[in-house]
Amino acid sequence: MTDEELQQWIENVSLEHFGIPFRHRAFFNGRLRSTGGRYALRSHHIEINPHQLEAHGLEAVEGIIKHELCHYHLHIAGRGYRHRDADFKLLLAKVGGSRFCQALPDKAKRTLPFKYKLICCACGMEYKRKRRMDASRYRCGRCAGKLRLEEFKEA
Incomplete structure (x- = not known):
């Protein structure tokens, strides 16, 4: 999947589940390791971990997209966009986004033994x-x- 296809997918999810258009950039970031996606507060861009798509498929990534869109729309509206805020928790439950992403399978290989x-x-x-x-x-x-x-x- 290309960045353009991801951009279109996020715009469609935003209109379908939130009823509000997504007006910023979305792209894959292969440097993300421990997170499924990231919302940038200053630029309002959304980054998605491409390894999640490879490991867990479209359904898992759609949950991540909904999660990041909750941050996006609440921040733009000036409401509680952090994980601990009630507004965030309610909107995430309403749209069916994922609270946490699944661990990547190669994560266990990176841990070093005690020496x-x-x-x-x-x-x-x-x-x-x-x-x-x-x-x-x-x-x-x-x-x-x-x-x-x-x-x-x-x-």
Whole structure:
């Protein structure tokens, strides 16, 4: 799907479900990782994650589009457009938009395993870490004891 097709789709969803035209730009943004879409407050543009379309299909992306259009129309109207606002929650339920997007399948591959652990010399509390750090600069959060760094080995 091209950006022009996405623009037309969003304009149609806006007229059909909200009864108000969408008058700004909409486009795909492949750099989005942890979100399905984004509404820009200053420019009023809507960006959609193309990986959501590939992974979950048209129906999931339509829910994301409705979600972003709720932000758009409420912000333009000067009403509560944030996730916590009652106006946003009511409009989202009315149009059937998705509250959250589905996780992308390759998300689990990006997490790194723990390589190190900090161990408190006083109480034995363990803190798992992915990166090496200078243990002498920190203290235990439980008892304020000294910490020592070890390489992590799962039992």
